Amino acid sequence: MQAVKLTISGKVQKVGYRNWFEAQALELGLNGYVRNLPTGQVEAVVVGEKDKIQMIIQRSWKEPSLANVENIESVEIATPQIIDDFKIVK
Numbered sequence: 001m002q003a004v005k006l007t008i009s010g011k012v013q014k015v016g017y018r019n020w021f022e023a024q025a026l027e028l029g030l031n032g033y034v035r036n037l038p039t040g041q042v043e044a045v046v047v048g049e050k051d052k053i054q055m056i057i058q059r060s061w062k063e064p065s066l067a068n069v070e071n072i073e074s075v076e077i078a079t080p081q082i083i084d085d086f087k088i089v090k
Helices: 017-028 050-060
Strands: 002-011 031-036 042-048 068-076 086-088
Touching: 002 050, 017 031, 017 042, 017 050, 017 086, 042 050, 050 068
Parallel strands: 031 086
Antiparallel strands: 002 042, 002 068, 031 042
16 A cells, blocks of 8 residues: 655646546545635545556646646655545545
């Protein structure tokens, strides 16, 4: 198991990015959360198998179609408290 915090930059707010990201995380069996940041970026914490985390990062560069991802910063973190689902945080 691995835990990673992603900071996703570009046109990622007001384009359905959080909903898309949540659907991808659930499909891949990842836990964590996704939220908008006041900076215009999106932050996601994903917890799960390393290969599944790599898959969501790869997908995040291409989708959803209205988004335009310019950068994804990935930092491995200590697994926070037990997270047993994936959700959008306001």
